[in-house]
Amino acid sequence: MAKKNEASEPESELDASNDNKPEVVEAENENETLQNELAKALTEAKVHQEQYLRTLADMENLRKRTQRDKEELAKFANENILREILPVIDNLERAVEHAEQAESNDGLFEGVQMTLTQFSQLLDKFGVKPVDAIGQPFDPAYHQAMGQMESDEHPVNTVVQQMQKGYQLNSRLLRPAFVMLAKAPELKENDDADDSAEEQ
Numbered sequence: 001m002a003k004k005n006e007a008s009e010p011e012s013e014l015d016a017s018n019d020n021k022p023e024v025v026e027a028e029n030e031n032e033t034l035q036n037e038l039a040k041a042l043t044e045a046k047v048h049q050e051q052y053l054r055t056l057a058d059m060e061n062l063r064k065r066t067q068r069d070k071e072e073l074a075k076f077a078n079e080n081i082l083r084e085i086l087p088v089i090d091n092l093e094r095a096v097e098h099a100e101q102a103e104s105n106d107g108l109f110e111g112v113q114m115t116l117t118q119f120s121q122l123l124d125k126f127g128v129k130p131v132d133a134i135g136q137p138f139d140p141a142y143h144q145a146m147g148q149m150e151s152d153e154h155p156v157n158t159v160v161q162q163m164q165k166g167y168q169l170n171s172r173l174l175r176p177a178f179v180m181l182a183k184a185p186e187l188k189e190n191d192d193a194d195d196s197a198e199e200q
Helices: 002-076 079-102 106-125 188-199
Strands: 128-130 143-150 159-164 167-169 172-175 177-183
Touching (some): 079 172
Parallel strands (some): 143 177
Antiparallel strands (some): 128 167
């Protein structure tokens, strides 16, 4: 009987070890599943972090761009109204020129001169400055050529006459100067040669 009991004990130990095998396999499967889920969660977290950083950078760029646009708007907000004022200044300048030639309208001349000075101060206050033209080399960024004049005194393509002043607003061109450019005078020798050919 004792032998029978000894023989039955190893069978029960085998049964117990067989019973533990499914639990070990199940624990390993669960561990593997958890590791897969962790890896997946870490990947998603990395993707979300990259998206967050991109969004943060986009928001910073948008903030800077908005600030730049706001500053630019404030800087050039008066552009249209100032463009409308320029013809008034042109007319005042013409009136001063005619009054200088007439020599009899002292009161008109002084009044218009004062108004013109006041307008110039107003424009200067808002950052409007005249474009240098007379005596300057022609610059298509600031000058608009209306024609050419023969000149011995000035180099070719130099502004010799200004028909209408140009203006800049904070270094941006508001209106180009309308100018006449110097050109080399035609040689009279050619004319003399043509005359002598006609005489023969």
